[in-house]
Amino acid sequence: MNTHNLLRALTSENDKTPIIFELLNLKSDTDQIYALAKATRDRVFGNKILLRGIIEFSSFCRCRCSYCGIGAGRRKSGYRMTKEEILEQCADGKQAGYATFVLQSGEDPTYSVKDICDILSEIHNRFNVAVTLSIGEFAPQEYARFHASGCDRYLLRFETSNASLYAALHEGQTLESRLECIENIKKSGIQVGSGFLIGISPDLNDLAKDIALTTTLALDMIGCGPFIADNDTPLAGRSFPWDPEIALRTMAILRILNPLSHIPSTTAFDVLIPTGRDELLKSCANVYMPNITRQKYRADYQLYPGKPGIDEDCSVSMEKAIARIRRCGLEPSFVRGDSLLKTTFPNFMVDK
Numbered sequence: 001m002n003t004h005n006l007l008r009a010l011t012s013e014n015d016k017t018p019i020i021f022e023l024l025n026l027k028s029d030t031d032q033i034y035a036l037a038k039a040t041r042d043r044v045f046g047n048k049i050l051l052r053g054i055i056e057f058s059s060f061c062r063c064r065c066s067y068c069g070i071g072a073g074r075r076k077s078g079y080r081m082t083k084e085e086i087l088e089q090c091a092d093g094k095q096a097g098y099a100t101f102v103l104q105s106g107e108d109p110t111y112s113v114k115d116i117c118d119i120l121s122e123i124h125n126r127f128n129v130a131v132t133l134s135i136g137e138f139a140p141q142e143y144a145r146f147h148a149s150g151c152d153r154y155l156l157r158f159e160t161s162n163a164s165l166y167a168a169l170h171e172g173q174t175l176e177s178r179l180e181c182i183e184n185i186k187k188s189g190i191q192v193g194s195g196f197l198i199g200i201s202p203d204l205n206d207l208a209k210d211i212a213l214t215t216t217l218a219l220d221m222i223g224c225g226p227f228i229a230d231n232d233t234p235l236a237g238r239s240f241p242w243d244p245e246i247a248l249r250t251m252a253i254l255r256i257l258n259p260l261s262h263i264p265s266t267t268a269f270d271v272l273i274p275t276g277r278d279e280l281l282k283s284c285a286n287v288y289m290p291n292i293t294r295q296k297y298r299a300d301y302q303l304y305p306g307k308p309g310i311d312e313d314c315s316v317s318m319e320k321a322i323a324r325i326r327r328c329g330l331e332p333s334f335v336r337g338d339s340l341l342k343t344t345f346p347n348f349m350v351d352k
């Protein structure tokens with residue numbers, strides 16, 4: 001099949017995996033994939049790119065995922081922010097115009113569920129913003145407590161759809177329990193984001209299955225990044241297994257299959273391809289997440305080497321984000337940008 005027919009089949013066939021595989025395997029004539037992804041993004045989101053501020057509040061993690069530079073015992077130094085520090089950063093972010101904060105950390109049991117709930121309630125009461133948590137696996141009733149305290153959204157990637165690879169990468173954990181967690185977050189009423197690590201499996205069939213699984217999960221948000229090996233992990237020295245363009249094509253196919261999902265242009269793309277995040281903005285992404293963590297902490301939160309922006313402060317990261325979005329012919333937007341799967345289309349993009 002040529003690209004045109006593959007794209008037609010992609011949106012009409014029930015079993016999408018073989019078609020996705022063929023699209024990933026194409027050696028030429030791939031422009032149509034990006035053109036369709038862009039048309040899909042533009043039709044739903046117009047020229048608006050939602051800005052969301054990330055606060056990385058703890059670099060400690062009890063897990064040791066094989067690909068992660070901040071896994072337990074892998075960094076000589078680390079930090080934990082106090083509740084007051086987190087609230088100060090939210091106050092600065094609110095002042096700068098953000099309407100969504102993404103609170104991210106390793107799985108750090110030093111913060112109890114009650115601590116997290118207290119932080120959420122305080123942010124909710126003081127700032128009237130949306131809050132996304134990205135802090136790992138919890139029991140179903142704990143997600144419900146987060147939701148009741150003001151957690152609007154939750155990010156939990158499944159990383160790979162290959163169950164045996166998942167078990168090999170995540171000591172003592174299973175893909176089944178990760179997918180169960182994602183379902184539990186959904187059931188709690190929180191908007192859910194998930195996704196995978198592009199290239200963690202060198203098998204293109206697995207990548208096709210990752211895209212298909214992401215689509216089956218019907219996610220409010222889809223967050224993916226390319227695999228970048230960290231020298232302090234068991235995967236040190238391994239390179240991205242294909243032409244880096246495959247990572248961009250993955251995102252374009254995800255956009256075509258998931259027109260309403262929020263898809264960020266994630267930082268790791270800039271490490272794989274110098275203009276990576278621009279390419280995503282030009283084709284399929286509708287979200288950009290500047291780091292608003294204080295500069296003094298940033299070097300200690302490197303999940304992979306070469307992470308951009310670790311020497312910047314919040315205002316520089318934001319100015320650079322806005323300039324970049326505009327250079328790509330798009331406009332930054334500071335609205336909350338809730339899930340389109342739960343909002344009435346097309347009023348979701350009305351600016352404040």
Ligand code: SF4
Nearest residue numbers: 061063065068071106
């Ligand atoms: S990927 Fe997340 S859970 Fe795994 S070690 Fe890194 S911070 Fe911890």
